Amino acid sequence: MSGEVNRSDKDGCPFAGVNTGSMAGAEAGAETGHHGAQLDFSADMSYGDYLHLDRVLDAQHPLSPDPNEMLFIVQHQTSELWMKLLLHELRGAMQGIAADRLAPAFKQLARVSRILEQLVHAWDVLATMTPPEYSAIRPYLANSSGFQSWQYRTIEFSLGNKNAAMLKPHAHAPERLATVMAAYESPSLYDEALRLLARRGLPVPASHAERDWRLPYDASDGVQDAWLLVYRDPQKHWDLYQLGEELTDLEDAFRLWRFRHVTTVERVIGFKRGTGGTGGVSYLRRMLDVVLFPEIWRLRTEL
Numbered sequence: 393m394s395g396e397v398n399r400s401d402k403d404g405c406p407f408a409g410v411n412t413g414s415m416a417g418a419e420a421g422a423e424t425g426h427h428g429a430q431l432d433f434s435a436d437m438s439y440g441d442y443l444h445l446d447r448v449l450d451a452q453h454p455l456s457p458d459p460n461e462m463l464f465i466v467q468h469q470t471s472e473l474w475m476k477l478l479l480h481e482l483r484g485a486m487q488g489i490a491a492d493r494l495a496p497a498f499k500q501l502a503r504v505s506r507i508l509e510q511l512v513h514a515w516d517v518l519a520t521m522t523p524p525e526y527s528a529i530r531p532y533l534a535n536s537s538g539f540q541s542w543q544y545r546t547i548e549f550s551l552g553n554k555n556a557a558m559l560k561p562h563a564h565a566p567e568r569l570a571t572v573m574a575a576y577e578s579p580s581l582y583d584e585a586l587r588l589l590a591r592r593g594l595p596v597p598a599s600h601a602e603r604d605w606r607l608p609y610d611a612s613d614g615v616q617d618a619w620l621l622v623y624r625d626p627q628k629h630w631d632l633y634q635l636g637e638e639l640t641d642l643e644d645a646f647r648l649w650r651f652r653h654v655t656t657v658e659r660v661i662g663f664k665r666g667t668g669g670t671g672g673v674s675y676l677r678r679m680l681d682v683v684l685f686p687e688i689w690r691l692r693t694e695l
Contacts, residue, residue, distance in 0.1 A: 455532040460525040467518045475543040478507045489584045501638040508645035515652040542568040552580035594618040616687040
C-alpha cells in the first residue's frame, strides 16, 4: 500500500491527501503550499491582517481572578459585534423603505431577524454560568451594565421604543451620544413603513404619517385600518404585505431575545438589582410588554 492518507479536507487535517511516507513530498508541499495554497505572507495581507484579529483577540481583559469572567466578556463583546452588523443592516433597510427600494430592504430585514437569532443563542452560552460563578466576578463589574450599551439603545430607538431618559447614560461620551441622539430624533423603522403606506395612498392618519419622531409611538385604529386593507388584499398590495410580515418576523425574533435575556438573568442572579442600578429581572420583564409594531399584531384578530 502507498502512504496516501485517504481523508477529505473536511476533517481539517493539514496533510490530507499527502504521501506522508515521502519526506521529499513533504518538503515539496512546504514550498508549494497545501493544494496550491499560499503559505508565505511576509509580503501579503493574511486572514489575521484582514480581520485585525490581533486587536480583536487582545480585547479581553478580565479584572477578577475567576476564570469564568472570560465567558462573560466574550459573550458581551460578540453580542456587540452582532449588534454592530444589525444596525448596519437596519439602517440600510430603513433607507431602502424611505426611498421605495423594497426588494433590498426586505433582504436586509430578513438578515436582521437572523442576527437576532444569533443573539438569542448567545444567552444559551452565558446561561452555563452558575450563580456562584457570577457572584465571584460581579464586584469587579462595578456599575458597568449592558443597560448602558449605546448600540442596544440605538437599536431600541430605531425600532421605535423612544425614551429621552435613556440618552443620559451616554452623555459622558459626546460621539456616542450623537449616534444615539440621531436614532432618537429620526423616524423609526415603523415610522418609515407607515410613511410608505401613506405614499401608496393608504389611509394612514396624518398624525402618524408626520409627527414628532422623538415621542413614543401610540397605536392607532386608523393605522390598523390601513394595514387591514393590505392584509385583506395581499395580491393587490403584495410588497406592502411582505413588508408587514418582515416586520412581524423581526419583532418575533426581538421578543425572543428579550425573553432569553430575562430568563438568563433570573437563572444567574435571581432577583438581585442589576449592576447598572435597574431592578434587574423586574425591569427586564416590563420590557417584555413593549410592542413595537402594535397594529400589525392586532389586525390578526380582525382577519
